[in-house]
Amino acid sequence: MDIVEQEITGDALEGVLVRPAAGSRAGVLVLHGSYGSGTVERCRLLAHAGLLALGIRWYGGEGQAPGICEVPVETFSRGLDLLHAEGAERLSVLGLSKGAEAALWLSILDRRTAAVVAMSPTSVTWANLGSGTDGRNRPWRSSWTWQGEPLPFVPLDETWEPEPREDGLVSLRGWYERSGDLHADRYEAAAIPVEQTTAELVLVAGGDDGTWPSESSARALRDRRLAAGLPTVLVERLAAGHRPRLPGEAPAxxxxxxxxxxxxxxxxxxxxxxxxxxxxxxxxPACGR
Structure with missing residues (x-):
């Protein structure tokens, strides 16, 4: 399927919009952990599959926090606004890692969201990664805000140190697991209330995730939904890691x-x-392919 790619620049949004040449009534906001070549490649893949795909920069840009620190969820709502203005009748969001965390919150706080694909998700809101608009990364703050108020979050353990690996790489999974145990009293308040959205939910997780325990998080999200009578699709693979690769994408x-x-x-x-x-x-069901 032929596609058309358009760079988005302006005060409200920066990113790329990729559309099927024949048009589409289904639009998807694509959120990687960071905006870059992976976002653009995934937008192209989705456009080839018949979807209007928008990837945006949501931190690190002009007027934005340098890190994932108190990022307004309204940032993602503006992405839905653009997709709707471009003719999308069905609005969805696909996120990876911290982008999945944002995608889940968007579906709860912006009821236009018809479907969420959360890849390598977390089931709770975590503290900031990097600095906020004030240039500070401490004290710990929420990753997200809504209407100017921070969402409840779990702080990270200041004393944690990674165990050395033979290959010299660092796994952050133990940091999140340790932080969850240390701040167990904050965990339920910070749980992402996915039972509050009727959006279709697809969870994708690997059991060998080295960044955080996405497989157990995905199961916790599914269980919250099932308890509310809301069906959820969970796709998991024990030996997969933090970066699932969709058909047609280059290796990470x-x-x-x-x-x-x-x-x-x-x-x-x-x-x-x-x-x-x-x-x-x-x-x-309504938009077809």
């Missing part, structure tokens, strides 16, 4: 610092297994 770049877990083969197998569920949710 090698990291010189962080251990993400998984292998190219398992990350690809997880993405391939999730792909039909992802397309079904994003296209929806």
């Amino acid at each position: 770049s090698l990291s010189t610092h962080l251990h993400y877990g998984g292998t190219d083969a398992d990350d690809s197998a997880l993405g391939e297994a999730a792909w039909p569920h992802i397309l079904d949710a994003l296209h929806g």
Whole structure:
């Protein structure tokens, strides 16, 4: 399918909009952990699958926090605004890692969201990663705000130190697990209340995630939904890591610092297994393909 790519610049949004040349009534906001080449590649892939795809910079840009610190969820609502203005009748969001955390909150706080694909998700809101608009990264603050108020969060353990790996890479998973144990009293208040959204939910997680325990988090999200009588699709693979690869995407770049877990083969197998569920949710019953 032919696609058309457009750079988005302006005071409200910066990013890329990729559309099928024939148009689409289904739009998806694409949120990686950071905006970059991976976001653009994923937007192109989704456009080839018949979706109007928008990837945006949501931190680190002009007027934004340098890190993931008190990022307004309204930032993502503006992405939905643009998709709607471009003709999308069904509005969805696909996020990876911290982008999945944001995507889940968007579906709760902006009821226009028809479907969420959360890849390598967390089930709670965590503290900031990096500095806020004030240039400070301490004290710990929420990653997100809504209507100017910070969302409840779990702080990170200041004393944690990674265990050395033979390959020299650092796994952050133990940091999140330790922080959850240390601040157990904050955990329930910071839980992402996915039972409060009727959006379709597809969760994709690997059991060998080296960044945080996304598989157990995905199961916790599913269980909250099931307790509320809301169906949820969970696609998991024990040997996959933090970066599932969708069919047609290039292998993830090698990291010189962080251990993400998984292998190219398992990350690809997880993405391939999730792909039909992802397309079904994003296209929806009314928009077709």
